[in-house]
């Protein structure tokens with residue numbers, strides 16, 4: 001019998017004579033039908049949600065726009081930035097056509113600067129479709145911005161494919177910043193772009209890591225009073241970022257990736273839980289934007305955090 005049949009088939013009226021036992025029997029049948037229908041609906045909702053999270057949402061693409069106003073970014077020094085984080089190229093959800101779509105969308109935003117925040121390739125504990133490094137890199141080569149395309153590496157790059165990712169990016173002329181800073185922009189519009197080394201680069205076991213990040217060393221390379229934009233893969237560095245930095249851009253968390261009510265903050269890959277999981281964070285005047293990223297890790301599913309490209313406007 002179908003769920004629809006259960007819900008909509010009328011229950012026969014009890015006989016007007018000798019109705020006591022019959023009425024109780026009918027009440028029992030009604031309760032069973034309601035409980036069965038409720039269980040069926042819950043199962044249907046769960047399976048529909050699973051299909052959506054596994055097959056539909058990861059294939060999406062949205063542009064999320066921010067226009068923060070950091071106190072130490074001069075008014076009138078307008079800069080637009082496109083942010084691509086956690087591409088995780090590979091199957092099942094970030095195959096080459098999806099990577100191509102990301103690049104096309106990013107170029108359509110016509111930003112002054114494009115930054116890539118690490119974790120370029122997928123890695124799962126089950127067989128999946130790989131996108132060879134030279135192929136996703138060839139797509140990224142099409143990215144175009146007047147102030148250039150700049151990258152940092154993420155933890156998955158270090159853990160699984162460091163040589164491949166470095167070689168692929170070098171092969172298409174995209175510079176990788178590791179505890180480095182460059183001065184960009186026209187005279188009177190200059191700003192520092194700084195990129196931090198990954199904070200989880202070397203797993204030590206038992207949930208401990210040795211990073212290759214050097215925040216003081218990075219800041220020491222900033223030699224003028226021009227404003228600073230800092231790229232980091234993991235947002236957990238943010239409490240240590242000095243007020244000198246106008247804006248920190250981060251990825252890594254995937255915004256929680258599966259945002260089930262109540263429980264999702266416990267699965268955010270951050271020692272701060274939900275604090276830096278997603279979006280625009282302002283603490284003591286310091287500003288951070290965390291991208292929900294594009295691909296997936298651990299499981300190839302997203303729920304409530306569709307793949308996104310950020311478009312950030314400063315000084316506008």
Ligand SMILES: [Fe+2]
Pocket residue numbers: 119154155156233251252253
């Ligand atoms: Fe990551």
